[in-house]
Amino acid sequence: KAGVTQTPRYLIKTRGQQVTLSCSPISGHRSVSWYQQTPGQGLQFLFEYFSETQRNKGNFPGRFSGRQFSNSRSEMNVSTLELGDSALYLCASSLNGGLGEKLFFGSGTQLSVL
Amino acid sequence: KQEVTQIPAALSVPEGENLVLNCSFTDSAIYNLQWFRQDPGKGLTSLLLIQSSQREQTSGRLNASLDKSSGRSTLYIAASQPGDSATYLCAVRDNNAGNMLTFGGGTRLMVKP
Secondary structure: OOOOEEEOOEEEEOOOOOEEEEEEOOOOOOEEEEEEEEOOOEEEEEEEEEOOEEEEEOOOOOOEEEEEOOOOOEEEEEOOOOHHHOEEEEEEEEOOOOOOOOOEEOOOEEEEEO | OOOEEEEOOEEEEEOOOOEEEEEEEOOOOEEEEEEEEEOOOOOEEEEEEEEOOOOEEEEOOEEEEEEOOOOEEEEEEOOOOHHHOEEEEEEEEEOOOOOOEEEOOOEEEEEEO
8 A cells, every 4th residue: 555645855045935745645545644754843743634524733834735625635735935934744644633643744845945 | 932852863773772862842832742763864754642631652663752841752672673764853842832743852872774
């Protein structure tokens, strides 16, 4: 069974641009969460999607947004990029987003903003 | 607001040693706690998940314990190997925070041959 797949693996953008990252969860998983990892702040929760609906949101500005499609694949978008958005963006999936379920993470997308 | 702390931030040990990584959290109202491993520039690999009603979980050379009332968890690695070198992260899932995990800052482990 394939794991969580994130594309692209690396991205380089300049300030002011926007970017879209993609995540395909494990087959059969319906919950997708996104996390940002930086050396200074560590891992921080962005948002969670389940059945195409945002179910939970972290403390990030509105420039960060996401969506989920009917096949459970998810995208996150960052508009008007800032230097501080440079980070490893990780996607995680679980079966139904239940509290007792393990989260399975992808390898991440490394975003560099110049 | 839940805060998770991991001590030490970095650890270097010779191969073969048994070692303990520590994780503490401020709010004991957690549903479960998960230990992850992260290799440089890579994603997270789940190692062990302990539900709040459990005291410990074991997988191979790894043993994780949970003391919810005192807000602590430990990850014990027996007979460490160079391949264990990685960053180890603990994360808690609060009772009322949905599927959001709160992570500690991690312990960077190096096992020297």
